[in-house]
Amino acid sequence: MRSLTGLAAIAGAASVYLYLLSTHLPPGPKQLQPGSQGEHEEVQEYRLKFPSDLDELRELAEMLKFYKRQHYTYVLLLFCSAYLYKQSFAIPGSSFLNMLAGAIFGPWEGLALACMLATTGSTFCFLLSSAFGKQYVVYLFPEKVALLQRKVEENRSSLFFFLLFLRFFPMTPNWFLNITCPVLNIPMPIFFFSVFIGLIPYNFICVRTGAILSEISSLDDIFSWGTLAQLLAIALVALVPGALIKHYSKGRLKVDGMDSNGISETDMKQERKRR
Known part of the structure; x- marks a missing residue:
């Protein structure tokens, strides 16, 4: 119970901080609004919300790009805080935040931010799980944790490459790996x-x-042609590292029986029989 209380306190404090940060926006851009005696300028108020589709993502990106020109530190702090909050508490949505990073900060600065924040946030999630949630992870996902533990032990001699394999080919969701790795003594x-x-x-x-x-x-x-060339380069960057890891895994890693969800039905049945 003490673990849940501590985790709830940290989550509550982080939520209040992020709420206060997101609600104290600087003044927005002025836009022409129709009036009774012609058009006049007035400040447009914005409300931040997490994008649910690409159109909302583009709107949010345009708004934050405006703010970045005049309030760079604020936008950087807000983006980093939102990203770390999402990663630390295993909340889905990293793809939208990564695309938002590219739209706001550009491809290279955005990539550096995404890599740094994804790693830092995942580490926070690891630490939170280690301090407050290990027993609950085992309680909620006993079969998946047991089978993943067995795979880790089978690949203990190549543990780093095994974890790389799981990140390149997400047979287990990234958030589940983040909260489970403390249980597996990684x-x-x-x-x-x-x-x-x-x-x-x-x-x-x-x-x-x-x-x-x-x-x-x-x-x-x-x-x-320019856009197609960029898309082709993106595809190559994604395929080459994955192909190398997959080639390495054939002779050195034991990943048989793991499907796209991390655990196959056959392994689940075998684990039940052992019990």
Whole structure:
């Protein structure tokens, strides 16, 4: 009970901080509004909300790009805080935030931010799970944790590459790996660098996609030679590291029986029989 209370207190404090930060926006841009005696300028008020589709993502990116020109520190602090909050408490939505990073900060600064924040946030999640949630992870996911533990032990001699394999080919969701690694006794340095390196292709794809979406103004722009060349480069960057890891895993890693959800039905049945 003490663990849940401590975790709730940290989550509550982080939520209040993020709420206060997001509600104290600087003055917004002035836009022409129709009036009874012609058009006049008035300040447009914005409300921040997490985007649920690409149109909302583009609108949010345009708004934050305006703020960045005049309030760079505020936008950087807000983005970093939101990203770390999402990662630390295992909340889905990293793809949208990565695309937002590319749209706001550009492809290279956005990629550096995404890699740094994804790794730092995952490490916070690891520490929170280690301090407050290990027993609850085992209680809520007993079979998945037991089977993942067995795979870790089978690949203990190549543990770093096994974790890289799981990041490149997400047979288990990233958030589940973050909260489970303390239970599996994964050393912190191995966890940290496996997250940093393993998520680079994914972060690159999302960030570059966000940068491209922020630059195009019509469907015709998507089929331009420049855009197609960028998309091809993104595909190659994503495929090459994955192909190398997969080639390495054939002779050295034991990943048989793991499906796209991390655990196959066959392994689940075998684990039940052992019990």
